[in-house]
Amino acid sequence: MARNAGKRTSTKLVFLLSCAGLLGAALIADFLWASSSSHSHAYASIASNWVLEKSGTVVVPNKEKAEAVKSKNNSVDARILSGTFADLPGPELKWEKMAPAPVPRLDGSAVQIKNLLYVFAGYGTIDYVHSHVDIYNFSDNKWVGKLDMPKEMAHSHLGMVTDGRYVYVVSGQYGPQCRGPTSRTFVLDTETKQWQRMPPLPVPRYAPATQLWKGRLHVMGGSKEDRHEPALDHWSIAVEDGKALEKEWRTEIPIPRGGPHRACIVADDRLMVIGGQEGDFMPKPGSPIFKCSRRHEVVYSDVYMLDDEMKWKTLPPMPKPNSHIEFAWILVNNSILISGGTTEKNPITKKMILVGEVLRFDLNTMKWSVYGRMPYRIKTTLAGFWDGWLYFTSGQRDRGPENPQPRKVVGEMWRTKIHL
Numbered sequence: 001m002a003r004n005a006g007k008r009t010s011t012k013l014v015f016l017l018s019c020a021g022l023l024g025a026a027l028i029a030d031f032l033w034a035s036s037s038s039h040s041h042a043y044a045s046i047a048s049n050w051v052l053e054k055s056g057t058v059v060v061p062n063k064e065k066a067e068a069v070k071s072k073n074n075s076v077d078a079r080i081l082s083g084t085f086a087d088l089p090g091p092e093l094k095w096e097k098m099a100p101a102p103v104p105r106l107d108g109s110a111v112q113i114k115n116l117l118y119v120f121a122g123y124g125t126i127d128y129v130h131s132h133v134d135i136y137n138f139s140d141n142k143w144v145g146k147l148d149m150p151k152e153m154a155h156s157h158l159g160m161v162t163d164g165r166y167v168y169v170v171s172g173q174y175g176p177q178c179r180g181p182t183s184r185t186f187v188l189d190t191e192t193k194q195w196q197r198m199p200p201l202p203v204p205r206y207a208p209a210t211q212l213w214k215g216r217l218h219v220m221g222g223s224k225e226d227r228h229e230p231a232l233d234h235w236s237i238a239v240e241d242g243k244a245l246e247k248e249w250r251t252e253i254p255i256p257r258g259g260p261h262r263a264c265i266v267a268d269d270r271l272m273v274i275g276g277q278e279g280d281f282m283p284k285p286g287s288p289i290f291k292c293s294r295r296h297e298v299v300y301s302d303v304y305m306l307d308d309e310m311k312w313k314t315l316p317p318m319p320k321p322n323s324h325i326e327f328a329w330i331l332v333n334n335s336i337l338i339s340g341g342t343t344e345k346n347p348i349t350k351k352m353i354l355v356g357e358v359l360r361f362d363l364n365t366m367k368w369s370v371y372g373r374m375p376y377r378i379k380t381t382l383a384g385f386w387d388g389w390l391y392f393t394s395g396q397r398d399r400g401p402e403n404p405q406p407r408k409v410v411g412e413m414w415r416t417k418i419h420l
């Protein structure tokens, strides 16, 4: 196992020509944070076919009557689309609620080392980020410790991977809201609990895909410094026992499609990058607090693989587009399980839609399936596996069974017994 190193939709750009020119005008939607004062958030509908609602308003998706939407060919496409249309059918799983994390987290990160899940950083609210690590013990199912992070380390959108002792922490966003990124890179020795610096990434990235592969720390994709533009760059640096063996990062073959929030996994000595998105929230121009404003995003289902040939190959796509899954996966018995995420927005209402399935990619058959349903839809989960149990904690969950939009940031921990 890699993370636990003991282990297009050609989303029709529904931007009509009339809005395309307004793309630059920030569509100020709130981050869909229930915990922040949603009613104070300004928002602007930039064109009449953008149906947006203020966060906090309860919608009953089944009553979302057909919106007449002009399709590209200019005919009127009247559709009735349930808010839950993106859910995939799948077996119900028996979930057990465990002790919640000391703090709620969105966009946190995690690694598993043996029976311990180290849960790092993340937003507590849109205006507050964590600068510590919480530790969960799968053997006695308790939160057993806390570590501080270096002051200079980013607080969300980190690239992260472990070799089973050392945790490499790459770049990410420094501060709350939609603040800028840092290229600073660190390594934590989980035995001595000491942090060291590593050579910084050549340029900062938000949520880059990060893995250890063939003795090198690989970092690829993510968003560029503006938080929005997908990056294709791929770098690596030789590492051993928590130390960089080289002074500089080496340029590697770029990834075919860029963007943040992807699962990155090594299995059978092959490097895989799964799902993700192009585009992300950006700071509102001129905002002193770098207030997040929503921009166009495309979530995708692409799966790419690098093997000994060092050429990217395309693998079967996910059952649906999925993003915000960088720490949501486990690798068990040659299957990858991914818990939750975000899928493409509702094509009519443009609202965000969370994922409530555990998706399985069987590496023996190279086939995707729905392993089962989660207790609710949720993104940026932090997943682990121990003694036959799949665990997940943290993230931003939905508004209820009928409403897949993001709302509350949680620290809940859940587990279910799995058989693969």
Ligand SMILES: *[C@@H]1O[C@H](CO)[C@@H](O)[C@H](O)[C@H]1NC(C)=O
Residues within 6 Å of the ligand: 071, 073, 074, 075, 076, 077
């Ligand atoms: C035009 O749009 C309608 C409604 O979406 C669709 O049924 C039809 O196939 C489209 N025609 C073309 C040529 O794309």
Ligand SMILES: *[C@@H]1O[C@H](CO)[C@@H](O)[C@H](O)[C@H]1NC(C)=O
Residues within 6 Å of the ligand: 116, 137, 138, 139, 140, 144
């Ligand atoms: C985890 O729990 C096991 C079983 O109670 C215990 O032996 C071990 O010391 C614990 N580890 C930590 C770091 O608390």
Ligand SMILES: *[C@@H]1O[C@H](CO)[C@@H](O)[C@H](O)[C@H]1NC(C)=O
Residues within 6 Å of the ligand: 332, 333, 388, 418, 419, 420
């Ligand atoms: C993994 O495979 C082994 C051997 O077949 C089996 O004993 C074990 O229960 C499997 N683990 C899970 C979680 O399915």
